Amino acid sequence: MAATANLPPLRGVIEGFYGTAWPTELRSLYATWLAELGLNCYLYAPKADRYLRRAWTGHWPDGEWRLLRSLAEQHRKAGITFGIGLSPFSLYADYSPVQRGRLQEKIERLNTLEAPFLAILFDDMPGDQTDLAARQADIVADCLAWSCAERVAVCPTYYSSDPVLERVFGARPRGYWRDLGAALPEQVDIFWTGDRVCADALHAAELDAINAELRRPVTLWDNYPVNDGAARSRHLYLEPPPMRDADNLRGVTRGHLCNGMNQPRLTLPALAGLASLYDASLDRHGWLAETLGNATYASLQRDARLFRERDREQLLEHNGQALLQEYDALATPAAREVVAWLRGDYTFDPACLTD
Known part of the structure; x- marks a missing residue:
């Protein structure tokens, strides 16, 4: 695994939402669209793909696997860092030798995609166990040993300071972020959504404290323009990400990825806005019109x-x-x-x- 300092910041899209996943042909088009926008990352992690989450120990049917291999190849040819987001559901609650063997088999299978980016996602799972950080760090250490990916990221179970996470997934263990940051190798990226799961704003000053606990700059999993929840699914978000100051965010983050809407083409205005945050010369209006x-x-x-x-x-x-x-x-x-x-x-x- 290459040192993160030697790799460019990841900026792009996450297909990481609940509900209707994107059609295969639209995922393929994203390889071209991201390159045209000057973005460099597509993280494939739809919650609807059961072989990444609830049925993670299983393998995709042959047809689905061929499509996934083709998708990775298309992004590679376009110069886009293609990532796989694996959510081994509640594995940390029972990381037995049997489960460890299943995880190794899964990682070795994913290696055949030749995807340069692997994300281990512990989000939206029960988390109220005292040794949560240590168990998750053990899992990540094994993934690092088995994976061929050049960069690895982790999404903590508590990926925001939003109180809703503790209401839904249980009390956050004392010292969880500090312990996780100390246990994970420095080159591992850690996702963070901000002070809310769907943050209205992202400011550098708000990230300083979590960066100190995690011992590295966070990688933003920006839940904008995502609209997969009960309330947000009633809206469309067609503007650039609001109140994101890229000049300041550059210094306190390792990357910035936006979680898309269920509507793949309608996600493009937000992504063009993300691209223009970091490249003021981009003619996003002209690109979107075309x-x-x-x-x-x-x-x-x-x-x-x-x-x-x-x-x-x-x-x-x-x-x-x-x-x-x-x-x-x-x-x-x-x-x-x-x-x-x-x-x-x-x-x-x-x-x-x-x-």
Whole structure:
């Protein structure tokens, strides 16, 4: 594993949400889109892929595995760092020799993808056990020994200071972040979402304290524009990431990845905004107009605040038919994603949280 200091900061997209995963053909297009935007990373970690989470000990069926191999190759050819996010569900609660052997088998299988980035994700799992940091560090140490990836990242169980995590997943063990930071090798990146799971703002001053505990600059898992939850699924987020000061964030982070929406093309305005945070010369409006269609992008710009502030039900009640007719008439792939969202194709299903 290469030293993180010798590798460029990762900036790009995470397919890391619950609910409807992206179609394979759209994932392939992202290799081109990310390169055109000057971004450099695609982390494949959809919660709907059971072979990365609940059924992590199993292997993908042959057809799905071939598609995953092809996806890794397409991104490699485009110069994009392709990553796999493995969530070995609650493995730290029973890291027996049998389970350890299963993990080794999984990592060795993933090695055949030749993906340069491996993320071990302990997010959204029960965490109230006193030796949580030590057990997770043991798992990561084994993954480092077995993996061929040039860089490895970890998502802690408590990946934000947001109180909601303790309400849902149990009390955070005393000293968890300090102990995890001390136990993980310095070159391992650690994900952080901010002071909230879906942070309204990300400021350098707020990251200094967690960086000190984790003994390294965090890598931002920015939960913008993600819209997979019960409340956020009622909205579309079509603007650049808000209140992110890239000039200051550069010095206190190792990377910045945005978790996408369930709608892959409608995620592009936020990603173009991410790219322009770090490269002011990027003509994001021109790129978006060309990629999404001039008329479609103009409509999305006009409606961005409306879609952010009013939920889908309110829109349908007040001017839903007019919006449906307009976007249906545009007949572009991005416009069709708006139509599908308005019609309820992406309605939040609580069952997705237990997949």
